[in-house]
Every structure is written in structure tokens, then in C-alpha cells.
Amino acid sequence: MRRILDFLEQLSCNNNRSWFEQNKALYQDAHNYFVEWNEELLKRLSIIEPQMQKLTPKDCIWRIYRDVRFSHDKRPYKEWFGSFPAIKGGKKSDRGGYYIHIQPGQCMFAGGMWCPNKELLQALRNEIYVNYEELEDIFSNEKTSQYFQDFDSEHMLKKVPAGFPSDFVHADWLKRKVFTFSTPLSNEQVCAPDFMDHVVALVEASKPINDFLNYTFEEYGEFPNRR
Numbered sequence: 001m002r003r004i005l006d007f008l009e010q011l012s013c014n015n016n017r018s019w020f021e022q023n024k025a026l027y028q029d030a031h032n033y034f035v036e037w038n039e040e041l042l043k044r045l046s047i048i049e050p051q052m053q054k055l056t057p058k059d060c061i062w063r064i065y066r067d068v069r070f071s072h073d074k075r076p077y078k079e080w081f082g083s084f085p086a087i088k089g090g091k092k093s094d095r096g097g098y099y100i101h102i103q104p105g106q107c108m109f110a111g112g113m114w115c116p117n118k119e120l121l122q123a124l125r126n127e128i129y130v131n132y133e134e135l136e137d138i139f140s141n142e143k144t145s146q147y148f149q150d151f152d153s154e155h156m157l158k159k160v161p162a163g164f165p166s167d168f169v170h171a172d173w174l175k176r177k178v179f180t181f182s183t184p185l186s187n188e189q190v191c192a193p194d195f196m197d198h199v200v201a202l203v204e205a206s207k208p209i210n211d212f213l214n215y216t217f218e219e220y221g222e223f224p225n226r227r
Contacts, residue, residue, distance in 0.1 A: 001037075001102065001190045004030045008079055009104050015075040027064070034061065034081050034102070037196070042085060044200050045098070048207060051087040059090030079103060087214070094120065095217065096179070096210035098203050107190050109199060110182035111206045112151065113213055121177065123220045124213065128173050129164055131212075135173070138208045147205050148181040179213055181206060 007030040010023070020027065038057040046053040060083045068074050084090060086097020094117075099110040116124060128135060138144055157175040160166045164174050183202065189195060 001033075001195060003033055004081055004102055005104050005187060005190070006030075008081070008102070011077060012079045012104070015077055015079065017076055020077060030081070031064070034083070038083050038085075041083075041100075041196060041199065044196070045085055045203060048200075048203060049085075049087060052085060055085060055090050057083070059092075060085045062091060080106070096213040098199075098206065098210075099182075100199060102190060104187060107185040107187065108182050109185055109202045110152075110180055111203075111210055112178070112180035114178050114180055115155075116179070120216065123216045124179060125161065125164065125174050127212075127216050127219065128170065129168065132170050132173070135170075135209075135212055138212060141208065144205050144208060147183050147202055148209065150181070151176055152178070152180045152182055154178065181209060 007026050010026070011020070014020075014023075035057045038060060042052060042055050042057065042060070046055075062078070062082045062084075064078050064081075066073075066076055066078055068076065080101060080103035082102070083100045084093075084097050086093040086095050088095050090097070094113070096111060096113045099108075101108045101110065113120075113124070139149055151173065153172075153176075155177045156172070157177065160168065160171045160174050164171075168174060189198060192198075
């Protein structure tokens, strides 16, 4: 992981095609290691999530090239490595999954569902409204709560959405437009020999949250895919 962080530090100072082409070997070395690391991670996650057995690193890892066609930011390359192991398609899945973000000084582990489409969002709110006590138990569980105490509070409505009482005990959950949870990782943690063990422990701690979110598909069926 130190090789990856070193490469990304250099890239952040030289985010242009000329430098990248001249240092393509550094990128390939970092990328190849990240692929190998994810391959081993998927083997371990497939024990926890058997539906991940057919996932490959390619299914989960984002490309480094940015789409700058409609962006004011014309930097051609992402300054981070990211992977999203999730059932039903990895990074293309609408299910709750697990996200590993590697970026100098900004590494993190996250999970859950990012920007569910309108139909899925409504179904998630319905599930939370009816089964909030189950979600309370998950977040208060000792194994989970040592890393995750609640969903992330970004991207929230100002008011409880129509159809739900404004005095609902967990009104903040209903206001959310994304259902993610996260914990930061230091550069030292990422470079430690037991980093993969730590990621697996985070997956085990957060799996009940994803199971709750993903049960929505069992209850309501499939939703139109947003991708």
C-alpha cells in the first residue's frame, strides 16, 4: 500500500498526461498491487458474503481516468484508488456494499447505498419507518458500534419527506438521500501488515447494516437500475 500512496502523492502534484505517460510504470506497479490485494480480499469476503464468489477485482475497482467532458475540473486522472465489493455486480451494483478508498491523508472504509433511485429510496424509507427498532439494535450492537454508530449525515432533506409523520423518532433517517456509513483510515493503518485483517473486521461489523438495506430488494423486488 505504501507504493500506492507514494504514486498517488506524486500524481496529485503532476496530474497531467505528459507526467503520467512518462511514469506509466509507477502507475502499473501500484495498480497491479491493488488488483492483487483486491483479489485476496474478495477470497476472504466470499466466505462472509457467498454471493461475492464470482466477483473479480475488475468488477470492483474504478478506473483511474476521469470523465472530464462535462466538468470544470479538467484534471485527467483520479488521485485515489477505490474498490466497491458488492453483491450483484460490484461497482455497478445498486445493493449495499463495501468501499475501500485509498488516497494520501484521506483513506477510508465505507459502506451502504449511494444515491438510490427514487423508487428504491422510497422503499428504504418505508422499511426504516416500519422496522426502525431492528436498525436501532444493529447500530447499538457492540461489534458494529465500535466503528459505525449511524449513517453519514451528508445529503439530507431539510424536512421529513411527504407521507411520514414529522415527529417520527428517527426522522433524520427518513431525511437521508443516501444511506452510507464510514470510518476514516490513517496512512499508517493502510500500510500496516494487518490492513486486510482490519478491512475484513470492518466488513463483518457493517454487514448487518447492509443486510438490512439489501432486504429491501427481497421485500419489494427489483428496482429500475440507475446506471
